[in-house]
Amino acid sequence: MIETNLLSGKLVRLAAVDPEHAESWAKWHTNSEYMRLADMDPATVQSVKSTREWMEKHLDDWLEHEFSIRTMDGDKLIGTTGLGGNLKQHGDAFVGIGIGEPDFWGKGYGTEAMQLILRYAFMELNLQRVSLDVFGYNERAVRSYEKAGFKLEGRMRNMLLREGRRWDLVFMGILREEWLAKFQG
Amino acid sequence: MDIATPLFDGTLVRLSAINHETDPEVEARWTHDEAFMRMMYTDPMRPLSIFQVKKKYEELEKKMAERNELYHFRIRAKEDERMLGFCNLKWISWPNGSAYITMGIGAAEDRHKGYGFEALRMLMRYAFSELNMYRLSAIVAEYNEPALAFFCKAGFSVEVRREQALARDGRRWDAIGLGLLVDEWKE
DSSP states (O other): OOOSOTTBOSSEEEEOOOGGGHHHHHHHHTOHHHHHHHOSSOOOOOOHHHHHHHHHHHTTTTTTTEEEEEETTTOOEEEEEEEESSHHHHOEEEEEEEEOOGGGTTSSHHHHHHHHHHHHHHHTSOOSEEEEEEETTOHHHHHHHHHTTOEEEEEEEEEEEETTEEEEEEEEEEEHHHHHHHHTO | OOTTSOSSBOSSEEEEOOOTTTHHHHHHHHTTOHHHHHHHOSSOOOOOOHHHHHHHHHHHHHHHHHSSSOEEEEEEETTTOOEEEEEEEEEEETTTTEEEEEEEEOSGGGTTSSHHHHHHHHHHHIIIIISOOSEEEEEEETTOHHHHHHHHHTTOEEEEEEEEEEEETTEEEEEEEEEEEGGGOOO
């Protein structure tokens, strides 16, 4: 029997991305702390209209492997997660994840969403590994990624300049065999 | 080095713009060399026609004009003006002072003669002294030992090793990330 619950966990499930979500996406953008954890580019605000147009335009390329994160309890849209990179040729993807609703930070929602997208990456896309990078000041994320099985693979020194300080860009990865041994054993 | 010291003019090589008349034919030839293409790019290698290379140049110049995050140069030999290769500063992040370097010397007989190394030194000076970058990064495949040695010789340090990130010839190879900070750079 194959897995019939591939995209659902206890706290969250992965669902479609819909341009109808532009309002939430634009709202998340107004939280500079969220944007500074999510992006190396300067935090900035974005209108609902331009967000929606960007989503419509990129549903099949940038957002090809992107999901909404929704709570099991109440079906609330709380964030997004997705895979990008050279999936087909090298079997490697960079994963991105963001919980846009701060009420759901530090409670295991993000960690479980990461576990779900890794399951999708390894069990459906048949990837060989999944990579990520995270900013040196985002210790909460690093702990969450470690729980999901990621290992440190190096640090690009002083890559970021924020609040007058230099911070590393931290690289982490998980191999297919490592994930299988840890979660499917 | 001062304001008058040429940025684009070295002892052996010059950094120059694309020549849309003469470069496409030379580069199309390079794209038929599997060894070069697989060292240079991690995308699937594919030979290109002169027409395809011309189109690629047009897209490249359009991208440079539209988005302020890429500088591209052709490397030419001063002795006879022949095109030796190309180099880029790309994925520039202005707020963070960060850029990635890529470089290729197209013909096997032009390698290991100091052309590439002088071009790299000129590109580093351009990045640090003209663009005011703070750090430069390079990504090299584990199987590309000459490139790894090349960047290390120029002062780069290995910072990241993404284990088994690349698949080629039926096995997996690491992707290696290197970095150089402005304080570590020696003119």
